[in-house]
Amino acid sequence: MAVWDRLVGQARAIELLDRAARDAHHPETKSNSMTHAWLFTGPPGAGRSTAAILFAAAILCEKFGCGTCSVCKQVLNDQHPDVNRFIPQQITITRDESEALIRETSVMPLTGAYRIIIIEDADRLNDVSGNMLLKSIEEPHSRAVWILCTPSVDDVLPTIRSRCRTLALATPSWNEVADLLIREGIEPAMAAYSARAAQGHVGRARGLATDEATRRRRHEILQIPSQLHDLRACFIAAENIVSVATEEANAESDRRDEEEKNDVLELFGAEAGSKSKGERAARPILRELETRQKSRRTRAVRDRLDQSLTDLMSYFTDVMKLQLVGDEAELVNEDLRGQLKDFARNSTAAKTRARMEAIERARRQFASNAQPQMIIEALTIELARA
Ligand SMILES: [Zn+2]
Structure with missing residues (x-):
């Protein structure tokens, strides 16, 4: 399977990157498909960082990203x-x-x-670190390729933007995500449900499709709006949201960490738990891997909290649709239609809007260093009061 098969719903981007990677193998042709600085943009889950990794594999692999050689695997x-x-x-x-x-x-x-240097969340560059980078992007080393990933082109300094080639990734459609999951062996009904619930976020859809606990946790989050009857309920709900995020981050990290570890061992021809020569040789790399996995785990909790807020948002988006469009509205949470209709009936579009704004505010606050628990408590209270 060529590496590009892992990127869903991005045919145009793949064509462009494939051509650039092929040109990168023949710098003497002086074609302009390849360039040394790229800005990959797109909403979370569209596959910005996946695209960056695949592009790196395609540039370095002798077969332009075959997906099976050792270079591809390493990348x-x-x-x-x-x-x-x-x-x-x-x-x-x-x-x-x-x-x-x-x-x-x-x-x-x-x-x-x-x-190849990939910077995920390049929107976190500030003026100082951004300007430092700018110099290097302006006069790059001949063998360097920069790939910066951000939600939108406005998230980096205009001076950086103007020196990068921009590649915009779109949010894949539900159908495209469902098709990918079916290709990966997921049963069609489950693929459809997961793709819809994940709203175009491929990794999230895969998690929902393959892990029952993830589905159950999502369901719990969606029960919260109808449970916020008093202050105590708000605090309990907030605690649940934070613990759900932590649990989910840990579940995903466990799975991924294990897979990565096995890949390393395989690369050295060793088995987990064995005391072979291969296992000894792999040890320094495994240690380095563990350090990286640990910091990724911390970050995963915040990402999951953001995910929970996205799920909550989908609840109120559905409520809003029912309030504005009525019964024929197509919903993200089709399985909760009855409950959503009740909620919509007992509230108004103005209140729903206020609740959606409260969620947006909470998400923005994650960008500050405030305690997640406090942000979420403030949110549940606002949701109850609206
Ligand atoms: Zn390869």
Whole structure:
């Protein structure tokens, strides 16, 4: 399976990136499909960072991203020495972090023809770290490729934007996501439900389709709006939301960590738990992997909380549709239609709007360093009061 099969609903982007990667293998042709600085944009879940990784694999793999060779596997597992995937753990990318990334590009590629630096959440660059990066993007090392990922083009300094080639990823449709899941072996009804509930977020859809606990937790979140009868209920709900997010992040991290570990062991021809020569050789890499996995886990909790708020938002979007369009409205949470109708009847569109705004506000506050628990408590109280 070529690497591009992992990117759903992005035919135009794939065509462009495939051409660029092929040109990258023949720099002497001086074609302009390939360039050294890219800005990948798109809503969460559309596959910005996936696209960046796949592009890196296609640039470095001799067969332009075959998906099966050792180069592809290393890139896909975050283990290729010439690909640095930077996932910011702080609210802003610091000057030091920027500096370290720039230093990376001055080193000659170890095995491949390029050094590829992927910056996820490049919207976290501030003026200082952004301007530092700008210089390096303006006069790049001939073997460096920068890939910056942000929700939209307005999320980076205009000066950076103007020096990058922009690639916009669209939110894939429910059908496209469902088709992908079916190709991956999910039963059609489950694929349809998960794709719809995930609203175009591929990773989320996959999680819902394959994990019953994830489905149950989503269902619990969607029960919250109808439970906020008094202050005590608000506090309990807030605690539930935070613990659900933590549980879900841990479940996903456990699964992913295990898979990555096994991939490393496989690369060294060893089995988990064995005391073979391969296992000993893999140890330093496993240690490094564990460090990375740990910081990813912390971040995953925040991402999950944001996911819970997205689920809550889908509830009120449905309520709003019922209030404005009526019974024929198509809903994200089709399975809860009866309950949603009751809620819509007992409220008004103005109140629903106020509730949606409260959720938006809470999401923005996650970008600050405030305690998640406090943000969510304030939110549940607002939802009850509206
Ligand atoms: Zn390959």
